[in-house]
Amino acid sequence: MWENVNRENEYFISSDLDYWASINLPATESGALSANSMPIIARTRDALRILYRMNLPPTPLIFSPRAPRIRVPVLGRLLASAIGIFCLCLLTIAALLVPNASGLGTHTALGLPRCAFQQAWGIPCPSCGMTTSWAWFARGNFAASVWIQPMGALLALVACTVFWASFYIAVTGRAAHYLLRYLPGGYIILAFFLLAVLAWVWKIEIQAYHLDGWR
Numbered sequence: 001m002w003e004n005v006n007r008e009n010e011y012f013i014s015s016d017l018d019y020w021a022s023i024n025l026p027a028t029e030s031g032a033l034s035a036n037s038m039p040i041i042a043r044t045r046d047a048l049r050i051l052y053r054m055n056l057p058p059t060p061l062i063f064s065p066r067a068p069r070i071r072v073p074v075l076g077r078l079l080a081s082a083i084g085i086f087c088l089c090l091l092t093i094a095a096l097l098v099p100n101a102s103g104l105g106t107h108t109a110l111g112l113p114r115c116a117f118q119q120a121w122g123i124p125c126p127s128c129g130m131t132t133s134w135a136w137f138a139r140g141n142f143a144a145s146v147w148i149q150p151m152g153a154l155l156a157l158v159a160c161t162v163f164w165a166s167f168y169i170a171v172t173g174r175a176a177h178y179l180l181r182y183l184p185g186g187y188i189i190l191a192f193f194l195l196a197v198l199a200w201v202w203k204i205e206i207q208a209y210h211l212d213g214w215r
Contacts, residue, residue: 070175077170084166087159094156095138097131103148103212107131124207126200130155136214144214147206151199 072080093110100106104124108114110131117125133152137145145153169176206212 070178072169072173072175076175077173080166080169084163084170087163087166090134090159091138091156091163094131094134097135099132099135099139099144099148099214101213101215103206103214104129104132106135124200124203126151126196129203129212141214147214148212149199149203151196154195 097106097109104118105114107130115125115128117123118128129149130152133145133149134156136142136148137153137156142153145156165176168174203212
């Protein structure tokens with residue numbers, strides 16, 4: 001009987017004494033399996049047969065070493081601080097501006113001229129309404145920000161994210177920006193470009209139907 005079991009399981013049963021001792025199976029001094037180890041082998045064989053019938057192969061043992069922590073040098077932390085301060089300044093200026101009720105032209109409060117593209121062609125340019133959208137976003141009126149210029153609302157959200165990420169890097173020294181390596185950069189750039197085009201089309205449409213602005 002035991003000879004038949006050994007023959008059926010010869011693909012995973014070894015007669016080496018050290019091998020059986022390493023997995024705590026009883027073996028004789030000659031290296032052969034003892035009768036006490038046969039039930040263990042039989043149960044293992046039955047378990048493998050069940051897995052085979054279920055088409056579920058045994059999961060291999062995977063070892064994933066812990067990645068070393070990367071520290072940002074002092075110069076990198078200063079650069080992160082500068083980027084964070086820049087984003088904070090943009091958001092602060094947007095909060096100080098009064099959004100134009102017409103949906104564009106808020107930037108004229110900064111001494112900038114009106115949009116030459118719109119004056120020449122009669123339609124808003126791709127950046128028209130950005131400042132107004134940022135002004136609404138900085139006030140917490142996200143619905144108005146998205147309505148006026150969706151791309152402006154998205155860029156304002158990116159500025160907030162960059163500010164907090166830069167602040168985290170500057171304070172802790174941890175390279176949180178390394179997470180960007182796992183993002184598909186090409187697809188993200190393409191998505192931003194498509195969103196910018198769609199936001200421009202949206203701005204043209206709401207102006208054409210006199211739906212621009214937020215009151």
